[in-house]
Amino acid sequence: MNEFRAGLIALIGRPNVGKSTLINALVGQKVSITSRKAQTTRHRIRAVLTRPDAQYVFVDTPGLQWERKSLLSERMNACAAQLLGQVDVVGLMIEARGWRPEDERIAEMLATRTGSGPVVLIINKIDRLRERNRLLPLIDESQRRHSFADIVPVSAERGDQLDELLKALRERLPRGEPLFEPGQLTDRSVRFLATEMIREKAIRLLGDEIPYGLAVTIERWTESEGHAVLGATIWVERESHRGIVIGADGGKLKQIGRQARLEIERLLEKPVHLEMWVKLGRRWRDDAAQIERLGYGML
Template sequence: MSSTRCGLVAIVGRPNVGKSTLMNHLIGQKVSITSRKPQTTRHRIHGILSRDDYQIVFADTPGIHTGEGKALNRAMNEAAISALSGVDVICFMVDGMKWTEGDEHVLKLLQRAGDTPVLLLVNKVDNLDDKNKLLPHLQDLSGRFPFAEIVPVSALRGHNLDALEQALATRLPEGNFWFEDDQLTDRSLRFMVAEIIREKVVRQLGQEVPHQMAVEIDLWEDGPKLTDIAATILVERRGQKKILIGDQGARIKQIGTQARQDIERLIERKVMLNLWVKIKAGWSDDERALRSLGYDRDQ
């Protein structure tokens, strides 16, 4: 019988409740990109937390939202919903004292979880003005579903994450580690770099260029002293391209500078980063284009 435990934990919830922030804090390094904009996470991203006697493989998922909309929205929902199958534990994350139609929608999907234990994570408890309201709220939530455990947390501040980690570790099946104990994600560096660039665009532009934007890595050359990377940012309309480039190229230059600094920290060497902006009309509602950009159901 193995003395170690290892298993897959899905983090699910409606958009923008803090799933990516939680995974990044648990792992101790930025693996999934974050912003205050809903639906920043598009793919299912695996982050790996290794201790001496257990390894937790987290699946950070796109926010599950009601309505299908464009092909991109459908792909994101499929990635999140497919994460519920074949996992050992599900973490269902909600935002503090709020309970919305989106939370109810996710809860209905959890009926498919079968015998998989579901932990309810109540995020942003550090923001509560009146802590006396928390216990009645938790009691109300406990009546909505047979949760294995309810864990109040603050993903941003790191509150109660040790208790969460232990609650997960004890529910992992016995078995050998799936990954090397110093590996933090199963994603490639190219994918991570594209996500870093996309994060900087989302944070800079917000609603101006919403989610009709993607990043492709065109060139990656490791030279003796630096790595040369070229990437294309795809948008759908001419107006979006103009906003993204900014006055005399000021905005795209700022995005490039911020992205380059994060990329250098990620790959631990100097980077020459060249960004281009290209119009590709209708890509977010084109199934073939989405597949070419990596939005597969098994992502």
């Protein structure tokens, strides 16, 4: 008999390997924002997939990194480490291009921890491999490095091999009742998702001009039957960044606002009026009070 299984699966790995992209692909909706830039995810976000035979509660985490140290990155690393003791399965993600020293560092951390669940290695971005025959040696190498419960190559972007991954994860989930209502997609509020959508558009549209110092808050949220009015602030760390975010004649900010608004309208299923400001929050990534205020404190 196929007994129902349910549990938590943490996805961890260095920044930019595709953790959030995979979670969105698995649950079939955008729950976690993604971008080409490292450290896009700053919060722990749960995303739920309920199938007739199992409920998978994925926990997206900020990419682990040790260079470019800040109080924020330290908090993010601590958050991921703490999480490991609370989940049933860990999905360690690397890229199909091969192992990097940072990947090995995370794998070692997992190997030396006692009490965390089985680790499934997820090799992502296989669509980027020009020669598929490079995959087998990589799987062999991975097996030699650590004793993974399973190794599954996927392409999060193309949605390849996701059923194989779900099968491998299900086998390692405990038997039990669903943890969330079957219709629930995430533990995060609509307001949180809207804030993140604005941050995603800003990160994506600003290219490499402002790498890491952006934060977003929503101060005003009035919703009626027919529409919603939102007021949001983009926080930057330097005065010179304000001008970049606003752009010539306010063009950049308008573009960010337009793209974010369209996505928030889909989320709320009603027209949205979005007003935005750009403000200076000096060195907020090293300021505990500000990290708290921006909602990154409890990660």
